[in-house]
Amino acid sequence: MSLAVASSGRRRDAGPPLWLLLAAALPTLLIALPLAYVAARAWSAGLAVAVEEIFRARTAELLVNTVTLAVSVTVLSAVIGVATAWCVERSDLPGLRWWRVIAALPLAVPAFVASFAWASMGAAFQTMGGAILILALSHYPLVYLPVAAALRGMDPGFEDVSRSLGRGPWAAFFSATLPQAWPALGAGSLLVLTHMFAEFGALSLLRVQTFTTAIFDSYELEFDGATAALQSAVLLALALPAALGEMRLRRDMRFARSGKGGRRRAPPARLGRAKAPVLGAMAALAALSLGAPLAMLAYWLLVGRSIGHASHDLWPAVVGTLGLAVPGAIVVTALASPLAIAATRHRGMLSALAEKLPYVVHGLPGLVVALALVFFSIRFFPAAYQTAGLLFAAYAVLFLPLAQSALRASLELAPARLEEVARSLGRGPFGAFAAVTLPNVLPGVGGALALITLELARELTATLMLAPIGVSTLATEVWSQANDGRYAAAAPFAALLVAVSAIPVYVFTRRSLELNDLR
Amino acid sequence: MTSISARDVRKAHGGNAVLRGVDLKVAGGEIAALLGPSGCGKTTLLRLIAGFDRLDGGEIAIDGRVVAGPGAHLPPEKRRIGYVPQEGALFPHLTVAGNVGFGLARRERTKARIDETLGLVGVSELAGRYPHELSGGQQQRVALARALAPRPGVVVLDEPFNGLDLDLRRAISTEVVATLRRTGASAILVTHDPEEAFASADLVAVMHEGLIAQQGNPLAVYATPASPEVARITGAAVFLDAVIRDGFAETVIGAMPLGAVAAGVNGRANVCLRPEQIVVGALRGCAATVIDRSFRGDHCVLNVAVGDVRLPVRAPAAFEADASGVVHLEISGSCVAFLPRG
Numbered sequence: 001m002s003l004a005v006a007s008s009g010r011r012r013d014a015g016p017p018l019w020l021l022l023a024a025a026l027p028t029l030l031i032a033l034p035l036a037y038v039a040a041r042a043w044s045a046g047l048a049v050a051v052e053e054i055f056r057a058r059t060a061e062l063l064v065n066t067v068t069l070a071v072s073v074t075v076l077s078a079v080i081g082v083a084t085a086w087c088v089e090r091s092d093l094p095g096l097r098w099w100r101v102i103a104a105l106p107l108a109v110p111a112f113v114a115s116f117a118w119a120s121m122g123a124a125f126q127t128m129g130g131a132i133l134i135l136a137l138s139h140y141p142l143v144y145l146p147v148a149a150a151l152r153g154m155d156p157g158f159e160d161v162s163r164s165l166g167r168g169p170w171a172a173f174f175s176a177t178l179p180q181a182w183p184a185l186g187a188g189s190l191l192v193l194t195h196m197f198a199e200f201g202a203l204s205l206l207r208v209q210t211f212t213t214a215i216f217d218s219y220e221l222e223f224d225g226a227t228a229a230l231q232s233a234v235l236l237a238l239a240l241p242a243a244l245g246e247m248r249l250r251r252d253m254r255f256a257r258s259g260k261g262g263r264r265r266a267p268p269a270r271l272g273r274a275k276a277p278v279l280g281a282m283a284a285l286a287a288l289s290l291g292a293p294l295a296m297l298a299y300w301l302l303v304g305r306s307i308g309h310a311s312h313d314l315w316p317a318v319v320g321t322l323g324l325a326v327p328g329a330i331v332v333t334a335l336a337s338p339l340a341i342a343a344t345r346h347r348g349m350l351s352a353l354a355e356k357l358p359y360v361v362h363g364l365p366g367l368v369v370a371l372a373l374v375f376f377s378i379r380f381f382p383a384a385y386q387t388a389g390l391l392f393a394a395y396a397v398l399f400l401p402l403a404q405s406a407l408r409a410s411l412e413l414a415p416a417r418l419e420e421v422a423r424s425l426g427r428g429p430f431g432a433f434a435a436v437t438l439p440n441v442l443p444g445v446g447g448a449l450a451l452i453t454l455e456l457a458r459e460l461t462a463t464l465m466l467a468p469i470g471v472s473t474l475a476t477e478v479w480s481q482a483n484d485g486r487y488a489a490a491a492p493f494a495a496l497l498v499a500v501s502a503i504p505v506y507v508f509t510r511r512s513l514e515l516n517d518l519r
Numbered sequence: 520m521t522s523i524s525a526r527d528v529r530k531a532h533g534g535n536a537v538l539r540g541v542d543l544k545v546a547g548g549e550i551a552a553l554l555g556p557s558g559c560g561k562t563t564l565l566r567l568i569a570g571f572d573r574l575d576g577g578e579i580a581i582d583g584r585v586v587a588g589p590g591a592h593l594p595p596e597k598r599r600i601g602y603v604p605q606e607g608a609l610f611p612h613l614t615v616a617g618n619v620g621f622g623l624a625r626r627e628r629t630k631a632r633i634d635e636t637l638g639l640v641g642v643s644e645l646a647g648r649y650p651h652e653l654s655g656g657q658q659q660r661v662a663l664a665r666a667l668a669p670r671p672g673v674v675v676l677d678e679p680f681n682g683l684d685l686d687l688r689r690a691i692s693t694e695v696v697a698t699l700r701r702t703g704a705s706a707i708l709v710t711h712d713p714e715e716a717f718a719s720a721d722l723v724a725v726m727h728e729g730l731i732a733q734q735g736n737p738l739a740v741y742a743t744p745a746s747p748e749v750a751r752i753t754g755a756a757v758f759l760d761a762v763i764r765d766g767f768a769e770t771v772i773g774a775m776p777l778g779a780v781a782a783g784v785n786g787r788a789n790v791c792l793r794p795e796q797i798v799v800g801a802l803r804g805c806a807a808t809v810i811d812r813s814f815r816g817d818h819c820v821l822n823v824a825v826g827d828v829r830l831p832v833r834a835p836a837a838f839e840a841d842a843s844g845v846v847h848l849e850i851s852g853s854c855v856a857f858l859p860r861g
């Protein structure tokens with residue numbers, strides 16, 4: 001019976017109407033631009049140039065650096081993330097409730113802010129090894145959160161059964177528990193991997209040469225050059241498969257969760273004599289991932305005050321940040337709406353596309369998106385170059401997935417059935433939408449707007465490349481001051497940015513820990 | 520008094536034929552039940568009648584006026600059909616009064632009219648509440664009131680009692696039917712529960728694989744199912760091999776008259792009867808050996824063997840066979856024969 005309810009509750013129309021198709025075409029087109037750019041630019045460079053560029057020693061060096069960094073950070077994040085998740089969800093660690101939140105908080109410190117803090121401590125951290133450590137410390141929550149949610153939602157019966165069949169606690173964990181958490185672990189790890197391929201700000205501050213920093217340098221050196229485009233092509237070849245892999249695993253994750261396992265919680269494992277060392281390790285993790293960057297920020301704030309850096313530069317950056325983030329969020333939300341509507345209300349090709357698109361998109365590095373938009377605007381819309389409009393287009397491509405999932409959640413509060421009832425009671429299609437769907441959806445849309453605004457406020461790469469001349473934001477100020485070694489000057493901007501970031505991180509953490517959709 | 524008729528209605532979803540030529544006639548003031556397993560197309564038919572989807576072929580008329588047909592589609596807001604979806608689907612942002620007043624024109628949206636409608640379903644005291652503050656049964660009553668407020672000629676109900684537990688379900692469905700009869704509206708109730716269909720409807724239409732397999736008054740459908748599928752959908756059924764001779768079916772447990780079957784049919788057939796037609800324990804009748812017995816609360820089910828035929832039969836809850844394990848089966852009433860197909 002419940003099955004019948006569920007299936008007809010999801011009943012969707014056969015196909016989307018024409019206006020929706022047209023409205024969804026725009027974001028789809030925007031997303032195709034980076035791919036078109038890479039293809040077009042590589043084509044015009046010619047095969048010989050392309051081959052020469054791709055097989056240069058420099059490209060090989062960048063490839064080794066990029067892959068070494070991305071894989072090491074991913075593995076380290078996965079180890080820290082799984083260990084933390086287990087301690088928090090499955091052991092009798094004292095102060096669980098606090099650790100659960102503290103472990104997610106490093107997300108509130110954007111990677112480039114953490115990198116600035118560590119870099120300002122000494123040049124020792126501006127190495128490959130330093131970068132791996134620093135980035136793993138700031139990215140492990142992306143593994144910790146989904147794995148913790150999976151461990152919490154898991155039916156403890158599997159572990160019980162494998163214990164009863166003669167496995168010890170460790171063997172049971174590896175043979176029964178971990179395989180079930182695998183989709184969550186895999187998806188989280190691949191998310192870290194895609195982030196690493198796309199990371200630019202942190203790596204440039206830590207002076208590690210990867211594809212992103214090289215692309216940025218080529219772009220600065222030779223505007224619209226073939227080198228940047230071909231390096232982008234190699235980067236996309238790395239990033240897109242990682243993103244697609246994540247998409248597959250997320251699908252499994254949803255499947256693995258749909259079972260109605262017993263809601264019984266497993267009894268926590270007793271740490272016993274290991275309690276003190278585990279507590280020590282958790283404290284050390286918090287100190288390194290959160291304490292160290294924040295302490296350095298505080299230090300530079302004090303130094304800055306003592307050497308008389310006024311905070312009068314702060315205000316234009318705040319205005320600049322809001323001036324880009326607020327309209328940007330509105331544009332992103334507006335563009336994401338048709339996709340979200342198609343995905344929740346309709347069946348068919350478009351809906352399938354709308355559901356898959358976000359996963360492809362978050363594999364696109366911000367740098368490549370920005371380059372593509374520069375390329376196309378200069379060729380076809382010179383008037384758009386150096387305007388906020390171009391930046392908003394980049395935001396739309398990069399933050400579409402976030403907007404889509406936020407909108408989707410609120411659209412599901414107003415199922416199509418409500419509109420049908422309104423129609424049967426005499427309202428026309430528009431009247432039914434205005435009287436029933438809109439009032440139920442608006443609060444959620446407001447929340448989505450706020451969340452996207454905050455995420456845009458901490459965006460660095462696209463803003464750095466595309467913001468109109470003379471406009472600075474908190475993020476671009478942190479980067480440019482820190483990049484020039486003016487750490488004290490960067491600190492106030494960074495502190496404000498961390499304060500602002502805490503809000504979306506809180507929302508994300510709560511959502512993840514409540515076992516809701518993780519996107 | 521509004522009549523509804525559907526003629527040769529066809530509908531496919533993505534190449535899958537869901538309705539394959541459905542004919543249905545509901546007279547004014549009549550309550551019809553669409554009974555069938557999930558996936559048989561009953562909800563699809565309801566949605567076509569209400570106007571939420573467009574049909575692919577055939578036509579639907581309300582009071583003789585074609586509202587859906589080739590090239591014609593009257594939008595749902597113009598059909599004046601009240602709709603009660605699964606689990607109510609009350610508007611979460613409106614109070615009970617707001618929900619009930621939703622379908623009324625502005626000048627009709629008076630407190631008196633809303634109270635009158637809420638009174639009809641007996642929930643006047645809930646006017647100021649929001650849907651999340653109501654129990655499941657209250658939500659269903661309000662959903663019905665909302666559908667009835669504009670005084671529609673037809674009300675369609677899509678498995679409206681699904682979310683309720685069994686006791687409440689029976690009580691609410693009785694209430695809803697009584698209310699519908701008071702208003703004089705015609706109604707179509709979609710359900711997969713035969714008991715609910717028999718208890719509420721004047722006309723039961725059994726749907727199977729996109730067609731209406733049989734329609735008629737509840738007793739006729741139950742007693743003389745038109746096919747083995749209809750027999751199964753409408754309740755428990757016992758099937759036995761038989762030889763038909765002169766209007767009688769001869770089975771291993773005895774001979775019984777055929778209900779509705781064309782005269783002059785003779786030969787091998789499969790007959791269907793209802794479990795309550797086999798009475799156990801009498802001293803007369805066909806001898807059977809009890810294989811096992813399972814207690815079911817108000818009755819028990821015996822698995823018995825007659826020759827090499829095994830069949831389940833009902834017996835009183837406390838029934839115990841004597842030491843020999845032999846019981847006697849007696850059959851009553853008539854049965855329905857299904858001739859081998861082909």
